[in-house]
Ligand SMILES: Nc1nc2c(ncn2[C@@H]2O[C@H](COP(=O)(O)OP(=O)(O)OP(=O)(O)O)[C@@H](O)[C@H]2O)c(=O)[nH]1
C-alpha cells in the first residue's frame with residue numbers, strides 16, 4: 001500500500017524541495033497537485049479538503065516562505081499534516097474485567113473473520129492473553145465453519161457452534177463460556193452488513209447492548225473508495241465504534257481509506273492486516289506510515305523486524321567487518337539466512353527509503369524465493385577456504401561446486417559476480433562515512449530532509465550496477481535474480 | 496438476507512441505486528439551484544463526480560464537456576443531472592453486454608476471479624440460479640481450495656440451487672480439480688461449468704502465476720476453454736479497481752466484469768472510468784446476498800440512477 005501515493009507526492013514535493021525562493025502561487029500550485037494525488041489515492045473528499053486548506057495555510061505563512069529552505073519546510077508541513085490525519089497509534093484496549101468483549105463489525109467481504117482470528121493470535125502471542133473466538137455470522141454460508149477452522153488450526157479457543165441460535169444468544173453464551181473458563185478476552189465476529197440495512201444494524205446494536213464491548217472495531221478494506229465516508233459514519237452513529245482495523249494493506253491500493261478513516265470517525269486505527277496468513281497482522285504506527293508515504297521508507301519498522309530475527313552480537317560483528325570493507329562469502333551466506341528469516345523480500349524492500357521503484361521492479365521480475373535457497377546451496381558446497389577467499393575459485397573449482405549443489409556453473413558465476421559487485425559497493429560505502437547504512441541506521445525524521453546526510457540509495461556511484469537491467473543503480477545482481485542490498489546486519493542495532 | 500424476493504427486482508434495483516446516488520443528487524441540488532456555471536461551480540461539479548469514485552480523469556473530462564456548451568450560462572440541477580445521465584450512458588452503452596452461454600460447448604466453462612471478499616462465490620451461486628432457471632444443466636467447481644471453509648460455502652450454494660458441486664479438500668490442487676470437473680461435466684452433458692477460485696490480491700505475483708496455471712490446465716482439457724473469465728469487482732472499491740482489471744487481465748484473459756454490492760451506498764462510479772479505459776463488457780450487477788439478486792447491467796438505468804434521476 002501507499003507506493004502509488006508516495007510516488008506521486010514524491011514527484012510534486014521533489015520539485016518544491018529543489019527550489020530556492022517560493023512564491024505563494026508556487027505553493028498553491030503544488031497543493032493542487034497534492035490534492036489530485038490524494039484523491040487518486042481514494043482519500044475521502046472532505047478529508048482532502050481539510051488537509052489542503054490546513055497545509056496551504058501553514059505553508060504560505062510568512063516565516064515559511066521567507067526561510068532559507070522554503071521547499072523543505074513545505075515538505076515537512078505536508079508530512080506533519082499527514083501524520084495528523086493518521087492520528088495516534090493505539091493498542092487494543094483490554095483494560096477491563098476479563099473476559100473483555102471485543103466486537104468486530106463491518107461491510108460484507110471486508111475481512112472480519114480473518115481479522116478476528118488474527119487479533120486473537122496477536123493477543124495470545126504478543127500480550128499473553130487467553131482469547132475465545134465466537135462467530136455470530138449465521139447468514140453467510142459456512143461463515144461459522146470458517147472461524148472454527150481458523151481457530152482449530154491455530155490452537156485458539158472457539159465457542160462450539162449451535163445451529164439455529166440467534167446472534168444475541170450466541171454472544172451471551174460466548175461471554176458465559178469466557179467467564180467460566182477463565183478467558184481474558186472474547187472476540188465476537190459478526191456477519192457482514194450494509195450500513196443502511198436497518199434490520200441488521202439494529203441486530204448488531206442489540207448484541208452490543210447484551211455484552212457491552214470494550215472495543216468495537218470497524219473492519220475496513222484498504223481498497224475502499226469514497227464510500228468509506230458513508231460506511232464509517234453510519235457504523236459510528238448506529239453501533240458506535242472504538243477503533244479501525246484496516247485489511248489488505250499488503251495490496252497495491254494507495255491507502256486513502258487509511259488516511260480518511262481516522263478523520264471521519266475520530267477513532268484510531270488499531271491494527272493492519274498485511275497478508276492472508278493468520279500471523280500477518282501488525283500494530284499501526286502513524287509516523288512510520290507518514291514517512292513511508294513521503295518515500296522516506298519505514299526504516300523504524302525495518303529495524304524492528306530485523307532485530308527480531310538477527311542476533312545482536314552477530315549484527316555487531318558483521319557491522320564492524322563491513323565498516324572495514326571486509327566481506328567474504330561467509331558473510332553473504334549469513335545475510336542470505338537472515339533474509340530468509342525475515343520473510344517476504346518485497347515486504348522488506350518497501351520499508352527502505354527510496355525503494356518504492358525497486359520494489360515494483362522486484363514484483364515484476366518476480367524474484368523467486370527459491371533463489372535464496374539456491375544461492376545458499378552454492379556457498380554451502382564451497383570449502384571454508386573458498387568462502388573466505390573467493391578469488392581461489394577458478395574453473396575447475398566452479399565445476400565441483402556446481403556439481404555439489406546440483407546447479408550449473410553459470411549459477412555459480414552469477415553468485416560470484418554478485419558477490420563481487422556487493423563487496424566493491426560495500427568498500428565504497430564504508431568510505432562514505434559512519435553515518436551511512438553501516439553506522440547503524442540513523443533514526444529517520446523529517447528534519448533529515450534538511451540535513452541531507454542520509455545516503456540516497458538511488459544515487460550511489462554509477463558502475464556499481466551489476467547488470468541489473470533497468471534497476472536503479474546500486475542494487476547489484478537483482479536483475480540477474482536474487483541479490484540483496486548489502487548491510488542488512490547493520491540494522492540489527494536498535495536506533 | 497432472507498430470500499423473500501417479494502418486491503420486484505426492479506424496485507429493489509432502483510432502491511439500491513437510489514441510495515447510491517442520493518448523495519450525488521443532494522450535492523447537485525446544493526450547487527446548482529440556478530447558478531451561473533463559473534470556474535468555482537465547475538470545480539464543485541468535478542468534486543461531486545469524484546465522490547462517486549469516477550476518478551479525477553473522468554471527472555475532469557465530464558466537466559470539460561459540460562463547460563464546452565454551458566460555461567457562463569445559468570444552469571439548474573435538473574439540467575446537470577440530465578447531463579451526467581446522458582454522458583455516463585454514452586460511456587457505458589458499449590460495455591453493457593449480457594453473458595451469453597454457448598449451448599454447443601457442453602460445458603461452457605466460466606472461470607471466476609477477483610480479490611479477496613469481492614463476492615466471487617456468491618456470484619457463482621447467483622449465476623448458477625440464473626442459468627438453471629433458463630433450463631440449463633449447471634455444475635460448479637470449488638476451486639478455492641485455500642480459504643478456510645470456502646468449499647463448504649460453495650456446497651451450500653449447490654444445495655440452494657440444486658446443482659452439483661465438484662470439490663476436494665482444502666489444500667488440494669485447484670488446477671487439477673478444474674481439470675477433473677471439466678471431464679465430469681463433459682461426460683455427464685452439462686451446459687455450464689462455473690469454476691470458483693481463491694481470492695487473491697493482484698500484486699502478488701506468485702498467486703497470479705497460480706491463476707495462470709489453472710487457466711493452462713483448463714485449456715489442456717479443452718482448448719477452447721475457459722470460454723469466459725469473469726472478474727468480480729466490489730462496488731465499494733475505489734481507484735484500485737483499475738489495477739485489478741489491468742493485472743487480472745494480464746494473468747487471465749478477463750472477458751467481462753461483474754460488479755457486486757450495489758445495494759449499498761457505494762456508487763460504483765469507477766465502472767465508468769473502467770469502461771473508458773479498458774472497454775471490458777460489464778455483464779451483471781449484484782444487488783444483494785440472495786440467489787436472485789443478480790441483475791443485467793443496463794447502461795441507461797445505471798447512468799440515470801447514478802445521476803439521481805427516476806426512471
Ligand atoms: N450486500 C451484498 N453483499 C454481497 C453481494 N455479493 C456478495 N456479497 C457478500 O459479500 C461477502 C463476500 O462474498 P463472497 O462471495 O464470499 O466473496 P468471495 O470473493 O468469494 O470471497 P473470498 O473467496 O473470501 O475471496 C459475503 O458476505 C456475501 O454475502 C452483493 O451484491 N450485495
Ligand SMILES: [Mg+2]
Nearest residue numbers: 615616639645
Ligand atoms: Mg470465495
